[in-house]
Amino acid sequence: MEHTDVFMSRVSDNASAVMLEKAQTDCVETCFDRAGTQKNQCGFGKSGVCCRVCHMGPCRITPKAPKGVCGATADTIAARNFLREVAGGTSAHSDHGRHLVLKLKAIAEGRGAGYAIKDEKALRYNAGLYGIETEGRAANEIALDLADLLLGEFTSQEEDLKTLHLAPQKRQNVWEAKGIKPQGIDRMVVEALHRTSIGVDHDYKNLLMHAFRTSLANGWGGSRAASMVSDILFGTPKPLKSAANLGVLREDTVNILIHGHEPAISEILAAAVSAPDIKEYAKEANAEGITLAGICCTANEVLMRHGVPVAGNMLQQELAIVTGAVEMMVIDVQCCMPGVIDVSQRYHTEIISTADMAKTVGAAHMAVGGADPLSAAKDIIRRAVDNYKNRDQSKVHIPNEKETLVAGFSVDAIKYMLGGRYRASFRPLNDAIIQNRILGVAGIVGCTSTKQTSDYYINTLTEELIKRNVLVLQTGCAAISSAKRGRLTPETALRIAGDGLREVCETVGIPPILHMGSCVDNTRILEAATEIIAEGGLGDDLGGLPAVGVAPEWMSEKAVSIGCYFVASGVDVILGNPFYTSGSDNVHHYLHHEAANDFGACFHYIEDPLEAAGRIVEILNTARKKLGIDKKAERKLLDMKDRRDG
Ligand code: SF4
Ligand code: MSK
Numbered sequence: 001m002e003h004t005d006v007f008m009s010r011v012s013d014n015a016s017a018v019m020l021e022k023a024q025t026d027c028v029e030t031c032f033d034r035a036g037t038q039k040n041q042c043g044f045g046k047s048g049v050c051c052r053v054c055h056m057g058p059c060r061i062t063p064k065a066p067k068g069v070c071g072a073t074a075d076t077i078a079a080r081n082f083l084r085e086v087a088g089g090t091s092a093h094s095d096h097g098r099h100l101v102l103k104l105k106a107i108a109e110g111r112g113a114g115y116a117i118k119d120e121k122a123l124r125y126n127a128g129l130y131g132i133e134t135e136g137r138a139a140n141e142i143a144l145d146l147a148d149l150l151l152g153e154f155t156s157q158e159e160d161l162k163t164l165h166l167a168p169q170k171r172q173n174v175w176e177a178k179g180i181k182p183q184g185i186d187r188m189v190v191e192a193l194h195r196t197s198i199g200v201d202h203d204y205k206n207l208l209m210h211a212f213r214t215s216l217a218n219g220w221g222g223s224r225a226a227s228m229v230s231d232i233l234f235g236t237p238k239p240l241k242s243a244a245n246l247g248v249l250r251e252d253t254v255n256i257l258i259h260g261h262e263p264a265i266s267e268i269l270a271a272a273v274s275a276p277d278i279k280e281y282a283k284e285a286n287a288e289g290i291t292l293a294g295i296c297c298t299a300n301e302v303l304m305r306h307g308v309p310v311a312g313n314m315l316q317q318e319l320a321i322v323t324g325a326v327e328m329m330v331i332d333v334q335c336c337m338p339g340v341i342d343v344s345q346r347y348h349t350e351i352i353s354t355a356d357m358a359k360t361v362g363a364a365h366m367a368v369g370g371a372d373p374l375s376a377a378k379d380i381i382r383r384a385v386d387n388y389k390n391r392d393q394s395k396v397h398i399p400n401e402k403e404t405l406v407a408g409f410s411v412d413a414i415k416y417m418l419g420g421r422y423r424a425s426f427r428p429l430n431d432a433i434i435q436n437r438i439l440g441v442a443g444i445v446g447c448t449s450t451k452q453t454s455d456y457y458i459n460t461l462t463e464e465l466i467k468r469n470v471l472v473l474q475t476g477c478a479a480i481s482s483a484k485r486g487r488l489t490p491e492t493a494l495r496i497a498g499d500g501l502r503e504v505c506e507t508v509g510i511p512p513i514l515h516m517g518s519c520v521d522n523t524r525i526l527e528a529a530t531e532i533i534a535e536g537g538l539g540d541d542l543g544g545l546p547a548v549g550v551a552p553e554w555m556s557e558k559a560v561s562i563g564c565y566f567v568a569s570g571v572d573v574i575l576g577n578p579f580y581t582s583g584s585d586n587v588h589h590y591l592h593h594e595a596a597n598d599f600g601a602c603f604h605y606i607e608d609p610l611e612a613a614g615r616i617v618e619i620l621n622t623a624r625k626k627l628g629i630d631k632k633a634e635r636k637l638l639d640m641k642d643r644r645d646g
Contacts, residue, residue, distance in 0.1 A: 011315070012455040013484050015246040015399035019319035022397055028346045030318040031339055035450035047583030048078035054198040061583060070198060078584035079204035079211075080196040082560070082591075085580075086211040087192035089561030092334055093520050094185045094222020096262055098154055100229040103264060105147035107233070108140045114268065114373040115233060117143060122231045122412075130162060143232070150225045156184035161221045167526075168533045170541035171570060175216065178598055180209055180568065182217035189214065204587050212568040212599075219565030224523040230301070234267050237304035237408040237517065239417070244483035246316065247402030248309035249325050252288040254388045256381065257311055257320055259294070260332030261518065263301035265354045265368045265377075266294070269330065270306050272377035278385075285385045295320060296335045297476055297518035304408050304517050312484070313477035314447050314555075315454045318343045324395035328384035333358045335447075335556065348390040352380055405488035407479070407515035411527045417510045426528075426535040428508055429471075433546060434537050434629050437500030439469045440546030440620035441532075443525040445562065447477045449555040449577060455481035457552035457576045457609045462487060464613035466512045469498035470620065473528065476519035478552065488515055522562050525549070526569055539627055543570025543600035546623040548616050552576035552609065563603060572601040572619050574612050579603070 007020035010032045023030050044050035049061035051068050059068030059077075067073055072080075107115055117123055117139055124134045127146045134142055153161050160181040164172055175181045182188045192214050195201040201210070231237070249255045256273070258266045272278055273292045282290050293311040294302055302308040311320045314335055320326055321343045329340060332355045341362035344351050351363040359365055366383075368376045409417075415424040432438045442465050448454045458481040462472055474482055487493050490511035494502050497512040505512050516524045529542050538545055549566040551559050553576055563573045581587045595602040606612040624630045 009453060010450070012453055012459060012481075013245065013401060015401035015484075016312070016316055016319050016454065018397075018399050019246065019322045023319070023322045026322065026346055026395065028322055028343055029339075030322070030343065031315060031337060031450055034339065044583070046580055048081045048580040048587070049074045049583035051077040051080070053080065053196060072202065074584040075204040075586045076202045076207070078581045078587040079207035082579065082581055082587065083192050083207050083211040083214070084196050085557045085560040086214050086564055087189045088557035089559065090185070090214050090218040090222065091189050092558050093218050093226065093561065094154070094189075096333070096520055097222040097224075097226030097229070098151075099262060100226055100233065100264065101147050101150045104143055104229050104233060105151065108143035108147055110140075113371050115264070117232055118235045119232055122228075122236045126228050126232065129166060150229070152184075153221050153225060154185045157187060158183060161185075161217060163220050163224050164216070166224070166530065167220060167569070168530060168541055171543065174541075174543070174570070174599065175568070178209065180213035180216060182213045182221065185217040185222045188217040204584065205590065208587065208590055212564050215561045215564030216568055218561045219523055219526060219569065223520045224527075226520045227517070227523050230263055231410065234263055235305050236412050237410040238413050239406055239408040240307045242303055242307040242309050242405055242407065243402045244310040244312075244405050244480060244488075245401045245403055246311055246320060246323060246399045248291070248293045248311055249320070249323055249398045250288070250291050251325060251396060251398060253291040254282055254285070254287045254289070254385050255291045255293065255326045256384045257293055257295055257326055257329040258298045258302065259296055259317055259329055260298045260336050260355075261296070261301075261334040261520065262332045262355070263298070265330070265332050266298045266302045267305075268368055268373045268377040269380065270302050270308055272374055272381055275378065278378055278381050281382055282385050285388050287385065287388050290381065290385070295329075297520070298332060300407075300476065300479065300515075300518040300521075304410075304515075309402075310405075310480055310483060313455075313480035315450065321347060321349045323398045324392065325398050327387040327391065328352055328380070330354055330380060331358070331360070331363065334558075336360070347395060348387060348392060350383065350387055352383070354380075401484070403484060403486040403489065405483040405515070406490055406511060407483075407488060409510075409514040409516050411524055411531060414510070414514065414528060415531070418508055426531045428504075430532055430535045430537050432500075432504040436624075436629065436631075437469065437504050438471050439500075439617065440548070440623065441471045441473060441529070442547070442616060443473045443475070443522070443549045443566075444478050444552065445475045445519065445522055445525070445549065446551035446554040446559045447556055448481065448553045451555070451577055452553050454553070455484065458482065459485045459487065460609040461550065461552055461612055462513060463496055464610060465616065466493060466497045466501060468613065468617055469501040470616065471501060472513045473516050473525050474513060475516050475521050475525070479515040482513055483515070487513055519558060519562070526566075529571070538629075541570060541600075544623060544627060545571075546620040546627070548572045548574060548619050550574040550576075550612065550616070552612070567595055567601045567603060568599055570600045573603050574616060575603055575605045576607065576609070576612070578605045
């Protein structure tokens with residue numbers, strides 16, 4: 001039998017390696033095995049020059065066949081494929097946002113069915129951002145106005161998105177000048193599909209401009225609405241402690257995994273699991289309680305607000321089942337592999353799908369909607385408890401690995417940490433950047449992929465950057481990679497951080513790596529950047545900030561859309577995996593070079609994390625120089641304790 005070391009070439013953490021070895025022993029196939037059977041991937045697909053938008057094709061571009069049947073070139077085809085990816089990613093995140101906005105509207109109209117507004121302060125604050133009158137009005141009235149306004153962001157036909165005005169004015173001017181201010185999110189996606197159908201838009205730059213426009217409808221539209229309304233409905237995250245990795249599962253409890261993206265279902269499950277009748281039900285089944293743990297971004301949602309532990313990220317979804325100790329995996333939307341069904345059938349695990357738009361053959365479907373979602377959630381949990389007796393102890397092996405973490409850094413929470421209750425502000429962070437104690441900020445986000453050793457790039461880069469005094473903001477599966485590595489423990493991370501960053505973090509009381517939420521919450525990073533601009537001293541545009549975005553192990557269309565809205569917002573983006581555009585020199589060149597002329601930022605594909613760290617430092621230093629803050633100023637750091645004490 002292969003030794004665990006062999007598996008360490010696929011994953012970075014011991015728990016995953018041990019589970020891969022167990023999967024092999026148990027004759028269970030996982031995504032890592034299937035990645036092997038899919039090794040010879042289509043070169044046309046990978047270079048972006050396969051077109052199947054009409055049935056005269058599929059057409060594939062080669063030196064001998066440089067045009068499709070209709071005459072489309074590699075440029076047209078690669079740009080069309082790229083735009084379709086952006087449209088797919090925008091749809092996923094924005095539809096997530098739409099579901100939440102519809103829930104807000106239902107609550108406001110008294111149709112909340114078990115859901116309520118949990119954070120009225122966030123409601124009033126966000127409504128105020130859109131000029132909605134809040135003074136002397138009831139929460140439901142405000143919520144209805146906000147919900148209607150946000151629904152208008154999806155349906156607006158001619159008016160630009162209202163959310164765009166939350167960006168610095170100078171950036172809005174760039175979008176105006178380039179003609180990429182998006183109208184309604186739905187319109188942008190429909191137009192993307194129209195433009196990319198046969199015989200419509202053939203100009204690669206025009207297609208790419210619509211890709212950036214569509215991505216802005218995501219980052220400054222649908223995703224922003226999703227984070228905003230999640231906070232209103234379920235509470236704005238605050239720092240809290242929890243744990244990550246497969247060791248959070250327990251041998252003596254019923255183990256339920258929640259997996260996917262949308263928080264509405266997991267929030268109710270999190271509430272149901274601690275209900276006295278459910279606890280009693282578990283006791284009657286001879287279990288020492290119920291362990292609820294998360295996978296992927298559903299994990300991040302309930303971690304950020306309730307401290308629910310994280311079992312793992314994207315590539316651990318099957319490995320969690322391989323422990324043999326999972327009674328149930330509850331899935332909703334996005335990143336839930338159909339492969340979990342086959343794995344579950346080798347053990348006793350039940351897979352329950354909960355979203356009507358996301359069913360999987362082999363999963364039982366139990367929607368958590370209707371008039372009484374709490375009862376529906378309890379039914380699901382009771383079913384998991386009933387399954388506890390079917391656990392085969394001879395198949396159970398839960399790895400010991402679990403690491404403590406601190407998460408919950410919403411923009412509000414960061415502001416409070418920085419400035420205290422009465423003077424919550426980004427001033428101390430701006431000062432630290434200006435004084436060169438902090439070199440700059442890197443948002444390290446996105447998925448993990450079977451194309452790389454899982455978590456390796458993310459963790460290597462993160463550690464290298466904090467060593468070099470770069471404050472790291474994380475979301476999505478990348479944050480879970482750091483958590484599993486024990487790097488979301490402030491103490492551990494501070495031991496690694498460079499002197500300047502450590503000094504600031506210790507004085508202010510923040511860790512050098514801030515977990516800001518799920519992948520839809522990447523907008524929180526832009527929101528933080530906007531706050532930094534508004535605070536003053538670091539220019540007047542997102543484009544000028546010493547800040548970068550990094551998607552080290554990205555794999556989903558959502559990441560393509562996120563990358564585009566970061567670049568269009570003026571933030572350079574480092575990719576650890578390449579786009580499928582190499583078959584068109586023009587498209588590739590535009591995205592990786594020329595975009596900088598239009599937006600002040602572009603994409604950089606860098607395969608090696610240490611090389612990426614070097615390039616990031618260069619980008620940050622260039623920005624610092626332009627801002628005139630490249631020399632170390634000897635100013636005393638403000639006493640943050642005094643600020644916090646007010
Ligand atoms: Fe081929 Fe043109 Fe049809 Fe694409 S649109 S499949 S390039 S004929
Ligand atoms: S879950 S989109 S693998 S971050 Fe958001 Fe993780 Fe990427 Fe899915």
